[in-house]
Amino acid sequence: MEPAPGPQEKYHLITRNLQEVLGEDKLMAILKERELKIYWGTATTGKPHVAYFVPMSKIADFLKAGCEVTILFADLHAYLDNMKAPWELLELRTRYYENVIKAMLESIGVPLEKLKFVRGTDYQLSKEYTLDVYRLSSVVTQHDAKKAGAEVVKQVEHPLLSGLLYPGLQALDEEYLKVDAQFGGVDQRKIFTFAEKYLPSLGYAKRVHLMNPMVPGLTGSKMSSSEEDSKIDLLDRKEDVKKKLKKAFCEPGNVENNGVLSFIKHVLFPLKSEFVVLREEKWGGNKTYTAYEALEKDFAEQVVHPGDLKNSVEVALNKLLDPIREKFNSPELKKLTNAAYPNPSKAKPAEKGTKNSEPENVVPSRLDIRVGKVISVEKHPDADSLYVEKIDVGEPEPRTVVSGLVQFVPKEQLQDRLVVLLCNLKPQKMRGVESQGMVLCASSVGEPRQVEPLDPPTGCCAGERVYVEGYEGGEPDDELKPKKKVFEKLQADFRVSEDCVAQWKQRNFLTKLGRVSCKSLKGGSIS
Numbered sequence: 302m303e304p305a306p307g308p309q310e311k312y313h314l315i316t317r318n319l320q321e322v323l324g325e326d327k328l329m330a331i332l333k334e335r336e337l338k339i340y341w342g343t344a345t346t347g348k349p350h351v352a353y354f355v356p357m358s359k360i361a362d363f364l365k366a367g368c369e370v371t372i373l374f375a376d377l378h379a380y381l382d383n384m385k386a387p388w389e390l391l392e393l394r395t396r397y398y399e400n401v402i403k404a405m406l407e408s409i410g411v412p413l414e415k416l417k418f419v420r421g422t423d424y425q426l427s428k429e430y431t432l433d434v435y436r437l438s439s440v441v442t443q444h445d446a447k448k449a450g451a452e453v454v455k456q457v458e459h460p461l462l463s464g465l466l467y468p469g470l471q472a473l474d475e476e477y478l479k480v481d482a483q484f485g486g487v488d489q490r491k492i493f494t495f496a497e498k499y500l501p502s503l504g505y506a507k508r509v510h511l512m513n514p515m516v517p518g519l520t521g522s523k524m525s526s527s528e529e530d531s532k533i534d535l536l537d538r539k540e541d542v543k544k545k546l547k548k549a550f551c552e553p554g555n556v557e558n559n560g561v562l563s564f565i566k567h568v569l570f571p572l573k574s575e576f577v578v579l580r581e582e583k584w585g586g587n588k589t590y591t592a593y594e595a596l597e598k599d600f601a602e603q604v605v606h607p608g609d610l611k612n613s614v615e616v617a618l619n620k621l622l623d624p625i626r627e628k629f630n631s632p633e634l635k636k637l638t639n640a641a642y643p644n645p646s647k648a649k650p651a652e653k654g655t656k657n658s659e660p661e662n663v664v665p666s667r668l669d670i671r672v673g674k675v676i677s678v679e680k681h682p683d684a685d686s687l688y689v690e691k692i693d694v695g696e697p698e699p700r701t702v703v704s705g706l707v708q709f710v711p712k713e714q715l716q717d718r719l720v721v722l723l724c725n726l727k728p729q730k731m732r733g734v735e736s737q738g739m740v741l742c743a744s745s746v747g748e749p750r751q752v753e754p755l756d757p758p759t760g761c762c763a764g765e766r767v768y769v770e771g772y773e774g775g776e777p778d779d780e781l782k783p784k785k786k787v788f789e790k791l792q793a794d795f796r797v798s799e800d801c802v803a804q805w806k807q808r809n810f811l812t813k814l815g816r817v818s819c820k821s822l823k824g825g826s827i828s
Contacts, residue, residue: 305742306366308332314366315511318359318567320487323497326507328513331481339363339482341510342373342421345394347774348642350532351618352516354409354568357402359484359513361411362571370416371478374398375518377421378470381463393641395420401535402635404625409572419816424477425470425643429647431475433503437469441500449495452488471498475508482509512736516567517550517560533618535625537636542622546615550605550764556597558762561607561614571615579616581611606695644775663790665774668725669693670741672757672768672812678715680707684732690715692738694722695764703736709752719801721755721767721810721817725781743797743819744826753822755803758815767817770808795827803827 306314311332316322331337341356343349363370380388403413424430471492475483483493493510499752500508500759533545551561569576570593577590578596584606590596599605629638673692676699681687684705691699698795702722706715723739730736745751757767781787794806803817810817819825 305729311337311366314362315368317362318513318571319511320514321377321512322509323493323512324482324507326387328482328509336367336369337482338371338480338510339364339484340371340373340474340478340480341484342378342471343376343398343402344375344379345398346379348534348536349398349405350534351568351622352532353402353535354407354564354621355513356484356486357411357567358571359404360406360416361409363484364411364415371419371480373403373474373478374402374415375421375426375471375474378467381467381470385806390641390643393637397637397641400495400637401601401625401629403627405535408624414592420479421470421474422566425474430473430477433473434466434469436503437473437499438466441469441499445495445498449491452491464690465817468492468495468502469499472500476503476505480508482511485513486515487512488515491514500706512703514567516563517558531815535622537622539619542619543615546611548764550695550762551611553607554601554603556601561599561610561681562597564614565596565610565617569614577613578605578609579613580606584609642774663787664772664775665769665791665808666772667778667781667787668723668791669777670725670761670810671722672761672765672767673700673720673722673738673740674763675715675718675720678712681732681734686714687731689734690714690740692720692722692740693763694724694738700724700737700742701735702738703731703734704740705753706740706752709742709750710754717756718754719757719761719763721757723788724801725778727780741803741827743803743822744799744828745822746825751822753819755810755817755819755827757812757817760814761812765814766811767810767812769805771798772808772812792828797822797825797827799823 308329312329315328315332315337322328328337341360343353343356360370360372374395376391379394380391399418402735403418406413406416422656443465446465446468450464454464454467468491471489472495475496483496485493490510490512493512497510531544537545546561549561551559557563563574572637575589575591576593576596578586578590588605590599596605600610628634671694673694675690675692677691679689681689681703687708688704690702690704692701700722721741723741724737726739728735728737739819741755743753743755778787791805796804796807797819798804798807798809799820801821801823803819
């Protein structure tokens with residue numbers, strides 16, 4: 302039997318791979334006296350994806366350090382966050398989260414009997430908790446509540462009051478769960494500092510806060526439940542895992558915003574203490590790394606090829622996902638999954654005489670729209686009105702796109718520009734050059750005709766998903782069938798608002814960083 306770790310060793314296990322700790326002295330003082338009580342909470346919104354293995358591997362560390370760990374399924378928070386989980390689906394999604402999180406923990410060897418599982422609504426609807434929400438709302442300013450939720454609560458043009466309550470509830474959870482510390486991503490930092498500021502005003506103690514770095518998604522941006530291309534779902538088939546990893550951003554020698562490397566660092570290494578790069582003998586054969594830094598150094602120096610790295614992650618990841626897939630293959634859990642996350646493209650059409658948003662199957666989530674970066678622009682060799690562009694959309698190779706923009710946009714204004722690209726049209730030849738997408742542009746209504754490419758928000762990365770507000774979920778079609786005219790039916794309701802925001806039926810085009818817009822063509826069409 303191994304001896305119990307001492308306070309210093311416990312501190313190392315608890316804090317390794319974290320980006321920041323608030324309250325280090327208090328943490329060490331508690332560890333010298335007794336075991337740490339800590340909680341991790343997750344709002345039961347979109348389907349958990351493979352980045353959830355990051356907090357799971359830290360929970361394994363906490364247990365090794367002897368911590369008493371509580372996992373909170375924050376169902377009420379999911380509803381308050383701009384109704385990301387509709388009330389009628391709240392119970393179903395919470396049950397889905399309970400099953401999938403437990404399956405993840407079992408797949409990495411975490412003993413469930415050492416964990417305490419709690420639902421937010423188990424205590425957040427009590428008289429005492431509700432009174433504390435009112436007490437807190439009497440001392441918190443609107444400015445501080447909005448600022449605290451800025452990185453976590455969905456930001457929309459007309460925010461709901463519920464989003465201002467969210468940070469206060471998360472702060473109160475620390476007191477009602479009777480913990481010493483809260484663990485979360487660094488995107489929670491403003492909520493953590495909010496809790497440290499306001500809990501003492503109610504007579505409650507300030508807690509320790511532990512923060513993981515945000516793991517980049519496969520497109521190089523934050524892995525997001527609402528951005529399909531940025532993440533691998535826990536129930537994705539092996540062929541889907543291969544397809545998504547193949548498209549993942551993993552530039553040779555580039556270790557910045559590399560989601561594939563980050564997954565190895567924060568999930569695979571902590572679980573196994575090693576990582577094996579699989580490759581053919583002619584390229585040097587398999588190589589085992591026992592330190593992440595050595596792997597990162599070899600990748601930076603291009604000793605390790607992105608293709609070999611992706612193949613190796615695919616094998617390791619499928620080993621983690623296999624037991625989860627097997628568990629969710631039962632009829633009961635299949636039924637739960639379909640009920641908790643109904644496919645919007647399979648929604649029943651409205652009955653005659655009732656209000657409905659669109660005909661059956663024709664919904665914006667079927668469009669694969671992404672942020673693209675124009676790498677090169679040339680005139681078409683056989684057509685004076687056409688450009689031939691190479692556009693990076695987060696795939697291993699840039700796409701060739703033919704656009705009729707010569708008369709409207711100077712070549713130098715397109716070069717290195719971020720654009721919005723429809724990626725799942727059937728490729729077609731335009732005067733002998735195959736076009737693999739369509740650059741979406743705003744067009745003026747009257748004459749003379751003006752055209753402006755749509756602009757993603759500043760700071761977007763190539764490959765980030767663009768979606769219509771309210772249609773974040775759902776997988777886009779692999780390829781839109783021309784005979785079905787799905788794009789044409791949706792495009793009929795594309796418009797530019799009076800404040801130059803791209804919209805479908807008055808719902809904004811968005812990325813995770815905000816609204817898609819154009820420069821000046823108010824009230825224009827989009828094509």
